[in-house]
Amino acid sequence: MNGQVGIVDRYLDLFDKNIGKIMDSSSPYINSLREPAYQTFRRMGIPDKKNENYKFADLALFFDFDYKTRLVPGKSDIEEAKNFQCGVADLETQGMILVNGYYPYADKLKQLPDGVWTGSFREASSQFGSLFEEHYGKYANTESDGLVHLNTAMATDGIFTYVPDGTVCEKPIQIVNIVQSDEDIFNQHRNLIVLGKNVQMTMIICDHTLSPRKFLTNAVTEVVVGENSIFNIIRVQNEHNYSGKITHTFINQEKNSFASSNNIILHGGLVWNNTYHYLVGEGAEAKSNGLYLIDKFQHVGNYVSIDHFVPNCTSNQLFKGVIDEMATGVFNGRIYVHPDAQKTAAFQRNNNILLTDDAKVFTKPHLEIYADDVKCSHGATVGQPDNDIMFYxxxxxxxxxEAKLMLMFGFAHEVIQEIGVKALRERLDDLVMQRLRGELSRCANCVVKCY
Amino acid sequence: MILKINNLHAGIGEKTILKGINLEVRTGEVHAIMGPNGSGKSTLASVLAGRETVTVTEGEIFYNGKNLLEMSPEERSKEGLFLGFQYPIEIPGVSMVAFMKAAVNEHRKYRGLEPLSASDFLKLMREKKELVGIDSKLANRSVNEGFSGGEKKKNEIFQMAMLEPKLSILDETDSGLDIDALRIVANGVNKLKRPDSSSIVITHYQRLLDYIVPDIVHVLYDGRIVKTSGKELALELEEKGYNWIQKEVNQN
Structure with a gap:
């Protein structure tokens, strides 16, 4: 067995004890994938530092712990996403919450005025059976990460969104992920987002914790971006520092599609985002950007993997980090140009500012190029605040x-300005400034008192 | 007396660049400091503004009677000293508005005043832009990012207008400017001149002094002021170059 021996048993046990209840609440197609996924997870285990994707990660601190797990939706006193305003106050969104990975509303699946279907993953897996059979588990099947398979083996709920051909969503869809419990819990949820052809949609995912317990979440999101469609996903992560979060986002991009993935990490003890863009249709363009503003003992990483399968696709990665106190940041960016993918343009950049002698950053470009007519570049910097700017x-x-704050804000803004929604950019700029000033632990305008 | 420099020695690392500067600037005066490349002009400007890469090894500087060398760069600015940079710095992601708002309000706080309201601040920006004659679009961009050489220099004069210094030091503000930009910069400086403000204009060429008329001209050579005279000295330098100064110094 690979991976972290011993720790894996905790999670195999969870499966063994609960698989009956898990199967009771899911559709046959989803259940049919559970046993193979369990076997794969069993074989691969929890990733350790020998795994290239997690080379600089230290997962044991959060995984080697005895969590409870929730197999039925927990109660929550928070109903409305709009009450939860830390993240994006003045932005009009189609908001919904997930509580410990469960869709809490009575109305499990609904059609929005613009024709978009959205709601509970569990509910949709029966009502949209053929869509699930076509897409579910097709993209999240990487051979390099056991945690994806752990999710496929056990997850029962999450968000489902289906955007029919030709739909332009005026408002972003916002998912507020809330973890709230009086026990230490391990959560898994699963999102499936399917965009037809000629669709435009922006999705915002905000991660929050509302109670002072130790949490661990392992979340998988699969996204299909149809021909000529435009999709943006923006993840704003602001959990407390006793919380661990592993995300896996798989974005499958068809012909002439554009997709951007943006990870903004503010707080959270362990945050590890794995983002995959599969460029399977010619003319597709991917942007994967991220910002991590971290301090204390935060341990944060972004693994990005862009696969150029076909010719004439473009990809860009831009990740920037400000690392303070004892925190650790990791950037691990992979570009894989397959033999057929001529005329590929693929670029990658990672810039870091270290504010103390104890702050650490690991940055690792990983390019594999098997076509000969391509343009690829990568670059990484690690430094202190620029003295010339400070003096100016x-x-x-x-x-x-104040000069240092302005400098860091300017540094971070490069990532924020890439985000396509103006109201959200302005709000994120505010959040970044608050984070840099150390004022983000509690937001004044929020009705929910975060821990 | 706004500025008094006594026997200033300073350098970068092991290298001594200023070797005993003496200079007095009175309120209302415009001084020009000229000199060949490498004579120490920019090092002097850096010492006055408080750049930490330059180390002062000997001597003293009094600014309005206060010990300048004990003050941080930001304190010097708030006390009314302004350095127009030879190479203005680009700050991506920080807008001119945010930058100037922070600076103006720090100055106001220092004088015990409330911060300007958003509308008063924008009004001030507009007035000063017009006064200096810079493109109003520049103010909406990130600080100096993507500005041409001329725009950067005009932006220095704009910042000077916003901060209304008592002593401005313009470090080779004319370098890299075409004649139109030079005129705009010089006009800005002249319009900003007040009876209670003084300027030190550092330049390699005489041409800026066609537009900014100095009261006193100094020649800096090898870390020392070797000649001080009226504005006619600038014309003499333009005509004869710096060689005759070098000869004179070497003979002595």
Whole structure:
């Protein structure tokens, strides 16, 4: 067995004890994938540092722990996403919440005015059976990460969204992931997002914790972006530092589609985002961007993998981090140009500012190129705040602390300005400034008192 | 007396660049400091603004009677000292508005004033843009990012207008400017001149001094001020170059 021996048993046990209840609540197609996924997870285990994707990750701190798990939806006193305003206050969204990975509303599946279907993953798996058979588990089947298979083996609920051909969604869809429990819990949820042809949609996912317990979440999202469609996913992660979160996002892109994935990491003890873009149709374009503003003992990583399967596709990765105190940041960016993928353009950049001697960053480009007519580049920097900029700001009367904040804000803004929704950009700029000032632990305008 | 420099020695690392500068600037005066490349002009500007890469090894500087060398760069700015950079710095992601708002409000706080309201601040920006004659679009961009050489220099004068300094030091503000940009920069400086403000204009060429008329001209050579005279000295330098100064110094 590979991976972290011993730890894996905890999760195999969870499966063995609960598989009956899990199967009772899911559709036959989803259940048919559970046993093979369990066997794969059993073989691969929890990733350790020998796994290239997790080379600099330290998962044991969060995985080697005795969590309870929730197999039925828990109660929550939070009903409305709009009450939960830390993230994006003035932005009009189609909001919904997930509580510990479960869709809490009585109305399990609904059609929005613009024709978009959205609701509970569990409910949709029966009502949209053929769509599930076509897509579910097709993209999240990587041979390099046992945790994806652990999710396929056990997840029962999450968000489902289906955008029919030709639909332009005026409002972003916002999912507020809430973890709230008086016990230490391990959650898994699963999202399936299917966009037809000629569709435009933006999805915002906000991760929050509302109670002071130790949590671990392992979430998988599969996205299908149809021909000529435009899709943006923006993840704003603001969980407390006793919380661990592993996300796996698989974006399958068809001909002439555009998809951007954006991970904004603010708080959270362990945050590890794995983002995959599969460019399977010619003319597809992928952007994968991320920002991590971390301090204390935060341990944060982004693994990005872009597969160019066909010719004439473009991809860009831009990840930036400000690492303070004892925190650790990781960027691991892979570009894989398959033999047929001529005329590929694939670029990658990672810039980091370390604010203390104890702050750490690991950055690892990984390019595999099997076509000969391609343009690829990568670059990484690690440094301290730029002295020339600091002096320039100070020479205008701005004190050292404020000058440093402005410098870091400007540094971070490059990632924020890539986000396609103006109202969200402005809100994120605010959040970044609050985070840099250390004022984000509790948001004044929020009705929910976060831990 | 706004500025008094006594026997200033300073350098970068092991290298001594300024070797005993003495200079006095009175309120209302415009001084020009000229000199060949490498004579120490920019190092002097850096010492005055408080750049930490330059180390002062000997001497003292009094600014309005206060010990300048004990003050941080931001304190110097708030006390009314302004450095126009030879190479203005680009700050991606920080808008000119945010930058100037922070600077103006820090200055106001220092003087015990409330921060400007958003509308008063924008009004001030507009007035100063017009005064200096810079493109109003520049103010909506990130600080100096993608600005041409001329735009960067005009932006320095704009910042000077916003902060209304008592002593401005313009470090080779004319370098890299075409004649139109030079005129705009010089006009800005002239319009900003007040009876209670002083300027030190550092330049390699005489041509800026066709537009900014100095009261006193100094020649800096090998870390020392070797000649001080009226504005006619600039014309003499333009005519004869720096060689005759070098000869004179070497003979002594």
């Amino acid at each position: 700001l100070r020479s205008r009367g701005i004190d050292q602390r």
